[in-house]
Amino acid sequence: MPASELTISTDPGALDLEMVYTFLSQETAWAKAMPRETFERAVAGSLCFGGFADGEQIAFARVITDRATFAYLCDVFVLPAQRGRGHASALLGQVFAHPALRGLRRIVLVTTDAHHVYAPHGFTSLANPERYMELHRPDVYRP
Known part of the structure; x- marks a missing residue:
């Protein structure tokens, strides 16, 4: 299926939040074991985009x-079976x-292995990484 057949929606009511939550909390390193309530707060406070085929x-x-x-920009994914089609x-x-x-x-983002996805959209490595700081709590979702 060509990417041109992908329909995008920002309507919160159109999003399959169950699928999104399941994928993020079970299949990604950055959101593994995220509590559902945390996910719901994150979605409510963000501009979300769903891609539909x-x-x-x-x-x-x-x-x-x-x-x-x-x-x-965060939580970007295409389901594995649909990758490689320009979605x-x-x-x-x-x-x-x-x-x-x-x-x-x-506009900033963090990626470990998808630089090739973002570079065509103008993203580059940080020009001045020494200016950036972070407070990272990788175990925050653990009970």
């Missing part, structure tokens, strides 16, 4: 933003075309 959601992206100057690029194209995200000064 043949009526089923197969992709997701979440953007945390002030809608004026800054955004953090990630089509999803990202729609994310960056969204009116709430146009004209932002900075």
Whole structure:
């Protein structure tokens, strides 16, 4: 299926949040074992994008933003059976075309192995990584 057949929605009611939560909490390193309530708060406070093919959601992206100057792109995925068809690029194209995200000064993301997905959309390594700091709590979801 070509990526042109991917339909994007930001309507929270259209999103298959059960599928998204299951995938994120079971299949990703960054959200493994995330409590459902944490996921629901994250979605409620974010601009979320669902990618649909043949009526089923197969992709997701979440953007945390002030809608004026800054955004953090996260939780981006395409279901494994649907990868390699250009869906990630089509999803990202729609994310960056969204009116709430146009004209932002900075959009950041973190990836371990998908640099090739984001580079065509203008992402580069940090120009000044020494300026960035983080407070990282990798065990926060553990009981």
